[in-house]
Amino acid sequence: MARPEQPFALYGKIKKSVVRDIESGKLKPDDRVPSETKLAQSFNASRMTANRALKELTEEGRIIRVQGVGTFVARPKPDAALLEIKSIAKEISDWGGVHSSEVLVLRKEELTSKIAQKMNLKPGDAIFHSVIVHRDRDVPVQYSERFINPKVAPFYLEQDFYKITPSEYLLDVAPVQEAEHIIEAVTCKKEILKSLKIKPDEPCLCLKRRTWSFDMVATYSIIVSPGSRYKLVGKFIRR
Amino acid sequence: MARPEQPFALYGKIKKSVVRDIESGKLKPDDRVPSETKLAQSFNASRMTANRALKELTEEGRIIRVQGVGTFVARPKPDAALLEIKSIAKEISDWGGVHSSEVLVLRKEELTSKIAQKMNLKPGDAIFHSVIVHRDRDVPVQYSERFINPKVAPFYLEQDFYKITPSEYLLDVAPVQEAEHIIEAVTCKKEILKSLKIKPDEPCLCLKRRTWSFDMVATYSIIVSPGSRYKLVGKFIRR
DNA sequence: TATCTATACTTGTATAGACAAGTAGTATCG
DNA sequence: CGATACTACTTGTCTATACAAGTATAGATA
Numbered sequence: 001m002a003r004p005e006q007p008f009a010l011y012g013k014i015k016k017s018v019v020r021d022i023e024s025g026k027l028k029p030d031d032r033v034p035s036e037t038k039l040a041q042s043f044n045a046s047r048m049t050a051n052r053a054l055k056e057l058t059e060e061g062r063i064i065r066v067q068g069v070g071t072f073v074a075r076p077k078p079d080a081a082l083l084e085i086k087s088i089a090k091e092i093s094d095w096g097g098v099h100s101s102e103v104l105v106l107r108k109e110e111l112t113s114k115i116a117q118k119m120n121l122k123p124g125d126a127i128f129h130s131v132i133v134h135r136d137r138d139v140p141v142q143y144s145e146r147f148i149n150p151k152v153a154p155f156y157l158e159q160d161f162y163k164i165t166p167s168e169y170l171l172d173v174a175p176v177q178e179a180e181h182i183i184e185a186v187t188c189k190k191e192i193l194k195s196l197k198i199k200p201d202e203p204c205l206c207l208k209r210r211t212w213s214f215d216m217v218a219t220y221s222i223i224v225s226p227g228s229r230y231k232l233v234g235k236f237i238r239r
Numbered sequence: 240m241a242r243p244e245q246p247f248a249l250y251g252k253i254k255k256s257v258v259r260d261i262e263s264g265k266l267k268p269d270d271r272v273p274s275e276t277k278l279a280q281s282f283n284a285s286r287m288t289a290n291r292a293l294k295e296l297t298e299e300g301r302i303i304r305v306q307g308v309g310t311f312v313a314r315p316k317p318d319a320a321l322l323e324i325k326s327i328a329k330e331i332s333d334w335g336g337v338h339s340s341e342v343l344v345l346r347k348e349e350l351t352s353k354i355a356q357k358m359n360l361k362p363g364d365a366i367f368h369s370v371i372v373h374r375d376r377d378v379p380v381q382y383s384e385r386f387i388n389p390k391v392a393p394f395y396l397e398q399d400f401y402k403i404t405p406s407e408y409l410l411d412v413a414p415v416q417e418a419e420h421i422i423e424a425v426t427c428k429k430e431i432l433k434s435l436k437i438k439p440d441e442p443c444l445c446l447k448r449r450t451w452s453f454d455m456v457a458t459y460s461i462i463v464s465p466g467s468r469y470k471l472v473g474k475f476i477r478r
Numbered sequence: 479t480a481t482c483t484a485t486a487c488t489t490g491t492a493t494a495g496a497c498a499a500g501t502a503g504t505a506t507c508g
Numbered sequence: 509c510g511a512t513a514c515t516a517c518t519t520g521t522c523t524a525t526a527c528a529a530g531t532a533t534a535g536a537t538a
Contacts (some may be wrong), residue, residue: 009521010521010522011521011522035487035488035489037487037488038486045522045523046523046524046525047525048524049522049524051489054489055490059298065488065489066488066489067488067531067533068488068489068529069488070528071534124533170498190528191532248490248491249491250491250492274517275518284492285493285494285495287493288492288493288495289490289496290493290521291492293519299479304518304520305500306499306500306518306520307502307517308500308501308502308517308519308520309501309517309518310518310519
């Protein structure tokens with residue numbers, strides 16, 4: 001078993017290989033994953049290296065290991081929308097993308113504002129701004145406003161939000177590492193009332209979110225129509 | 240370096256020791272943690288064992304490691320209230336516990352109900368039920384109702400919720416592994432209106448939560464007074 | 479038939495040693 | 509003085525081996 005010239009994350013290669021097999025469908029949920037010993041042989045590695053790869057995949061929730069039995073592909077849980085806000089009604093249909101009839105882009109612009117400070121930017125720095133109304137079968141259900149740090153997503157404004165939602169696009173280009181949500185029940189402003197076609201005294205859900213991606217901040221706020229119920233699914237992390 | 244008779248989670252002892260030093264204040268944020276080599280010597284372990292301990296503590300966010308430099312105590316982030324709902328105003332003061340004047344226990348009982356089904360229980364099985372109103376300087380801000388699977392917390396009803404909040408107690412006895420939140424803006428029922436001293440048309444936040452702990456379910460719902468803003472902090476997990 | 483037992487396999491933990499790679503400080507040289 | 513090389517220390521990765529401990533299965537036993 002020859003020592004590699006550059007011991008550079010061999011365990012990473014093993015991990016990727018297993019993940020590839022899972023994502024390609026070669027290994028299906030509950031299927032048996034090769035044992036540490038076999039993986040070590042395949043990759044010309046020691047068992048400890050294969051062990052590390054499988055241990056990390058366990059922590060990441062992709063496989064399940066049972067002492068004395070073996071390693072198996074974990075059943076994927078429906079938490080893909082992790083910390084993502086989705087209408088329950090549309091949770092499933094949303095998966096395939098956006099229908100242009102469901103979105104109405106009200107604003108898409110670059111501006112400077114005092115908001116800069118809250119986003120770890122200097123006053124005067126440019127910020128991307130967008131306002132979008134989401135509809136479900138022509139009924140407006142969400143009024144969403146975003147302020148984006150251009151460094152996070154330089155091509156944000158060039159996107160066609162009738163084809164890809166800002167959420168989808170941003171998740172794609174910038175890994176969200178941490179999120180803070182502030183939630184409030186409100187009755188809302190005239191401009192929004194009109195967009196959502198609701199009456200002044202109806203209770204709306206207001207969700208403000210700040211997300212961090214490598215110390216860069218994006219803020220996002222949505223107003224949700226009365227009666228719409230939203231779902232927030234998250235895994236619990238113990239400290 | 241003698242091999243221990245029973246290799247039983249020596250790395251766990253090292254972890255606990257470091258955590259103890261951090262929590263006791265012996266090691267403060269940014270302080271240097273003993274190097275792998277030194278820890279290994281102290282515990283009569285090999286470097287790999289110390290390495291595993293420190294690696295896991297890194298993943299848990301308690302320390303920061305820099306190759307070539309050393310290991311340091313991480314600055315605690317204010318996300319201890321992970322996926323826990325807290326009034327922003329009280330976020331800090333809450334840390335020390337509960338003042339009895341801030342809580343009003345309306346109900347604390349055992350019952351059987353059709354809710355059992357939603358909690359992976361058989362119809363007819365006993366369920367613990369509690370209703371509590373939280374107040375901030377005598378102003379009611381939260382109406383919270385809980386249904387608990389007795390298997391999760393057998394001594395739930397015996398707790399004195401004037402001394403420990405249900406959240407605190409439950410987190411203590413049952414590790415929450417997954418949570419689902421459903422959030423909605425509502426105008427609420429008479430009984431609740433009265434407890435929260437609000438008018439019928441005021442917008443309230445309603446949060447329903449189901450948590451899982453080893454396949455056992457607890458449900459929790461709170462109604463939040465108008466104007467109260469709540470904060471939900473979570474770390475993002477990529478799959 | 480039901481129960482125990484050996485064994486073959488798995489994962490979990492631990493060791494001792496090795497080299498790679500990054501950082502900070504010190505000594506040296508031009 | 510400034511750049512360079514060296515050194516001491518750190519964490520990161522890897523190996524080869526060992527024993528502990530959990531599980532399943534086949535075969536022997538009562």
